[in-house]
Amino acid sequence: xxxxxxxxxxxxxxxxxxxxxxxxRRNAIIIFMCIELMLNAVxxxxxxxxxxxxxxxxxxxxxxxxxxxxxxxxxxxxxxxAVFRNKETINIDDINIMKW
Amino acid sequence: MLNLVALILxxxxxxxxxxxxxxxxxxxxxxGYLACGAIGLSFxxxxxxxxxxxxxxPDERLFExxxxxxIESGSFISAAALQxxxxxxxxxxxxxxxxxxxxxxSIGYMHHxxxxxxxxxxxxxxxxxMLLLVLSNNFLLMFIGWEAVGLCSYLLIGFWFEKKSASDxxxxxxxxxxxxxxGFALGIMLIFLTFHSIDFTEVFSAVSHGNFEKGSFTVTMxxxxxxxxxxxxxxxxxxxxxxxxAMEGPTPVSALIHAATMVTAGVYMIARCNALYLLSPFTxxxxxxxxxxxALFAASVGLVQNDIKRVLAYSTISQLGYMFLACGVGAFxxxxxxxxxxxxxxxxxxxxxxxxxxALSGEQxxxxxxxxxxxxxxxxxxxxxxxxxxxxxxxxxxxxxxxEILLEALVRGNFIYWSLGxxxxxxxxxxxxxxxxxxxxxxxxxxxxxxxHLHESPKNMTxxxxxxxxxxxxxxxxxxxxxxxxxxxxxxxxxxxGHTEVRGAVSxxxxxxxxxYLMMVISTAIALVGxxxxxxxxxxxxxxxxxxxxxFRLIHKLLxxxxxxxxxxxxxxxxxxxxxxxxxxxxxxxxxxxxGSVNGIAWLVGRIGSVLRHxxxxxxxxxAFYIVVGCILIIVLAVFGR
Amino acid sequence: xxxxxFYIVAAITVTTAVYLIFEKNPVFGALYLIQTMVSLAVxxxxxxxxxxxxxxxxxxxxxxxxxxxxxxxxxxxxIGEETKNALPYQRIPAxxxxxxxxxxxxxxxxxxxxxxxxxxxxxxxxxxxxxTKLIGNLLFTxxxxxxxxxxxLLFVAAIGAIMLAKRKL
Numbered sequence: 064x065x066x067x068x069x070x071x072x073x074x075x076x077x078x079x080x081x082x083x084x085x086x087x088r089r090n091a092i093i094i095f096m097c098i099e100l101m102l103n104a105v106x107x108x109x110x111x112x113x114x115x116x117x118x119x120x121x122x123x124x125x126x127x128x129x130x131x132x133x134x135x136x137x138x139x140x141x142x143x144x145a146v147f148r149n150k151e152t153i154n155i156d157d158i159n160i161m162k163w
Numbered sequence: 164m165l166n167l168v169a170l171i172l173x174x175x176x177x178x179x180x181x182x183x184x185x186x187x188x189x190x191x192x193x194x195g196y197l198a199c200g201a202i203g204l205s206f207x208x209x210x211x212x213x214x215x216x217x218x219x220x221p222d223e224r225l226f227e228x229x230x231x232x233x234i235e236s237g238s239f240i241s242a243a244a245l246q247x248x249x250x251x252x253x254x255x256x257x258x259x260x261x262x263x264x265x266x267x268x269s270i271g272y273m274h275h276x277x278x279x280x281x282x283x284x285x286x287x288x289x290x291x292x293m294l295l296l297v298l299s300n301n302f303l304l305m306f307i308g309w310e311a312v313g314l315c316s317y318l319l320i321g322f323w324f325e326k327k328s329a330s331d332x333x334x335x336x337x338x339x340x341x342x343x344x345x346g347f348a349l350g351i352m353l354i355f356l357t358f359h360s361i362d363f364t365e366v367f368s369a370v371s372h373g374n375f376e377k378g379s380f381t382v383t384m385x386x387x388x389x390x391x392x393x394x395x396x397x398x399x400x401x402x403x404x405x406x407x408x409a410m411e412g413p414t415p416v417s418a419l420i421h422a423a424t425m426v427t428a429g430v431y432m433i434a435r436c437n438a439l440y441l442l443s444p445f446t447x448x449x450x451x452x453x454x455x456x457x458a459l460f461a462a463s464v465g466l467v468q469n470d471i472k473r474v475l476a477y478s479t480i481s482q483l484g485y486m487f488l489a490c491g492v493g494a495f496x497x498x499x500x501x502x503x504x505x506x507x508x509x510x511x512x513x514x515x516x517x518x519x520x521x522a523l524s525g526e527q528x529x530x531x532x533x534x535x536x537x538x539x540x541x542x543x544x545x546x547x548x549x550x551x552x553x554x555x556x557x558x559x560x561x562x563x564x565x566x567e568i569l570l571e572a573l574v575r576g577n578f579i580y581w582s583l584g585x586x587x588x589x590x591x592x593x594x595x596x597x598x599x600x601x602x603x604x605x606x607x608x609x610x611x612x613x614x615x616h617l618h619e620s621p622k623n624m625t626x627x628x629x630x631x632x633x634x635x636x637x638x639x640x641x642x643x644x645x646x647x648x649x650x651x652x653x654x655x656x657x658x659x660x661g662h663t664e665v666r667g668a669v670s671x672x673x674x675x676x677x678x679x680y681l682m683m684v685i686s687t688a689i690a691l692v693g694x695x696x697x698x699x700x701x702x703x704x705x706x707x708x709x710x711x712x713x714x715f716r717l718i719h720k721l722l723x724x725x726x727x728x729x730x731x732x733x734x735x736x737x738x739x740x741x742x743x744x745x746x747x748x749x750x751x752x753x754x755x756x757x758x759g760s761v762n763g764i765a766w767l768v769g770r771i772g773s774v775l776r777h778x779x780x781x782x783x784x785x786x787a788f789y790i791v792v793g794c795i796l797i798i799v800l801a802v803f804g805r
Numbered sequence: 806x807x808x809x810x811f812y813i814v815a816a817i818t819v820t821t822a823v824y825l826i827f828e829k830n831p832v833f834g835a836l837y838l839i840q841t842m843v844s845l846a847v848x849x850x851x852x853x854x855x856x857x858x859x860x861x862x863x864x865x866x867x868x869x870x871x872x873x874x875x876x877x878x879x880x881x882x883x884i885g886e887e888t889k890n891a892l893p894y895q896r897i898p899a900x901x902x903x904x905x906x907x908x909x910x911x912x913x914x915x916x917x918x919x920x921x922x923x924x925x926x927x928x929x930x931x932x933x934x935x936x937t938k939l940i941g942n943l944l945f946t947x948x949x950x951x952x953x954x955x956x957x958l959l960f961v962a963a964i965g966a967i968m969l970a971k972r973k974l
Binding site: 064065070072075076079081082083084086088090092093097106110111112114116118122123126129130132133134136141143144145147153156157159 | 807808811818825826828835838841845851852853854856860861864872873876879882889891895899900902904907910914915919922924926928930939943944948951955958961962963966967968969972
């Protein structure tokens, strides 16, 4: 029998993988994909909770999360394009003027 | 008609705003007539309010006009509301009436000044504040007016601020007044603590319902604190020193503010609070003593001064002392009566002296005057009327009011008050006639340069003089003994019943009915003696005064230097304050401690920052790492921290 | 049967996710992510959320990932792009932190902190009405305002993307 805990642990694993990806990768696009992965992990826990609580709200929330993810992807990728145009790189270690 | 009372305040305010904002671009005539018109309209409305008040039965002559809710904080409520009763009506009539004449006079006197519009702006603002002071129905609004007249006084004393002496005098007036205002403010707070209200009607009705026994400590404290405020504003010992210096301002200002109206604010306030003062015999003694000592003290200094305005300044202090004496013995009506007549003749004297100064192109030293009588006849005649009035010769205004004060001092007070007051009256007659003789009679000591320009003042300056001379002549008949119209009018506020008791006691009892008439004869005789002495010393034997001065050199020097009070204040208060400020407050507390701690904190933050800024690597992954660590910590706290 | 399906799909999901974060070539990375999302869609179906599963494939695996691939190709990056590594010492702590995060999340899951209220939409009820119809009903009645606001969000995002990516306006 698959319980809600299975799904939540899976979600946690996916989320952690996404976090580690953000922390160790330097390619901005990959980092972006890791963020999408984290969003998906959360979506999974929403749907799982909705199913085991006999509720619809989790599914509806996934719907809105996807909207935000889409908007974020569009703007974020536009930023990456703009950065690449200026600095000829998408390695975020080359983009380090955000300091003193 | 009583509803119009707000207009009395509105007109001068409009004048101030227009002259203050646009005065520079208006023509001089417009500025002057605008200011005069504002005060003139105010006077007309005041008169209508007066008529309106007269139509009410005497016991109901109290009208309150609520303007707007002003401050409400917890149980503290202060409305902006005006109060019309006989006392405030007398005050607004005097203020707007005399004020109007002085405005008119100023048009001519200030004509050549480049700060013309500024002058009229301040003058209108002053009238507005003074009216606010006397019309307010609670202590706080009165305090606003009280402070505002102090501000206007500062601005007008320092009107010619390019002169160092003028700006110094302005500062002095402001600081000395601040001492008094501090006492006044404390008094108001104590009133609120005691009565839980600052409305005149509520406070006084609480008092009259007998919630406080006679001589209660709280009431004594309140009245003493209020009296400290009064000594500041009304130039009584020990806070009188600013008034003689205030003569640095333009002469009409001296006439309006430092003689006729503002300095009487203290007398008005004490008369307003008579219910409180009557409860505290100790304070009454203090008020009367300070009053009579001031009267004598200032009169003695006035004997030897050589500046025409300074003599008048000391006479003002002396006359204010009389008013406080009257208040101190419980004869508030007599005090207000003298306030009114004094406003007339002192304004007249100041304006006439201004006319003299104007004629002599700015000369103020009476040793360089003399023999001016044929040259400026109108000024002479009006000055003479003013001098006779202040000296106390019947039937001029000063006679009746001063005589009444002396009579009350004897009947209600004691013989010492009377004898000191009478002696001060002798000195008053002497120094005023000395001033008159030295200015207008005898040989001419004017230098040639000024002589060429010697001229009588223009019509718009002599007209107010004549009007004020008329008032000085008839002003006394409002309070003539036997048919005292002023006293009946003021009775609802100032409690005329006490007065009639005295009269009754006088006519029926141990003194006998002849006392008032005897007193009249005596005070007239005193005045005549003073005049005679002055005549002997300055007309008959001009050298006598010099001989006397040499004979009593020590006293003469003491008087000439005003008892060294300024120097004593300098040594006791001002220099130590300066020294402490410089040596301790500035060089140790401010530079070392305050600047040191501020700079030290800034230095410390800078050092810490220069170390911590290495955390800011600029690498986004680094920041993300910190965020994750932070998230973990927060979750740990949320789970295990409960 | 369904339990086996869950374990298989979960294993695929995690494997592709891990492949994603260690993949040098972004194009392959994107493909791994698409596989992750498709597996998630399968899990959604297992959880009786058919509409969400469909949207997951259409929007995520379809639209968003195509956008990613499009940008990758637009930039035409070399595979050995990640030359500069300014924070080599952060690799091990990052992985340790990830493990710590996972541990703490598991603790939260096990500790009865997460509790919810049972609602009325039981599986039988949802199947009676139809999952898509139910979501549609809710979106256009109870959740109409947030739904309309998302349209503004998308509109603004479109404008922002154009503003940022365009060379000269």
